[in-house]
Amino acid sequence: MAHFFNYDKGENRHRIYGFEVKNENDELxxxxxxxxxxPKNGGISEQIxxxxxxxxxxxxxxxxLARDFAIEFFGSL
Structure with missing residues (x-):
């Protein structure tokens, strides 16, 4: 699902997801x-x-919770 935000005037699509973080014992x-x-018109993505x-x-x-926080964070920029 693509998200558009006001901070870049809706010029780019954003993919938001939660990345698993594990400790040294491989526990989540x-x-x-x-x-x-x-970019809307195609091109290389970048992790921002x-x-x-x-x-x-x-x-x-x-x-x-991770995705919701990121959506709220970028929505407030």
Missing amino acids: VGYRPVVQRY SDQYPLLKWKIFSTEK
Whole structure:
């Protein structure tokens, strides 16, 4: 599902998902929100979530919480 945000005037599509974070014992710790930006007219995607420290270092207990936080974060920019 593509999301469009006002911070880039709706020029790009965004894919938002929760990436599994595991510890050294291969146990699931939580989910980190990951946001990839895709140009509307095609082209190479780029992961933009790592450019925002408030988003990069957050870990949530469920994938849905991670996605919802990322949607709210980029919606408020």
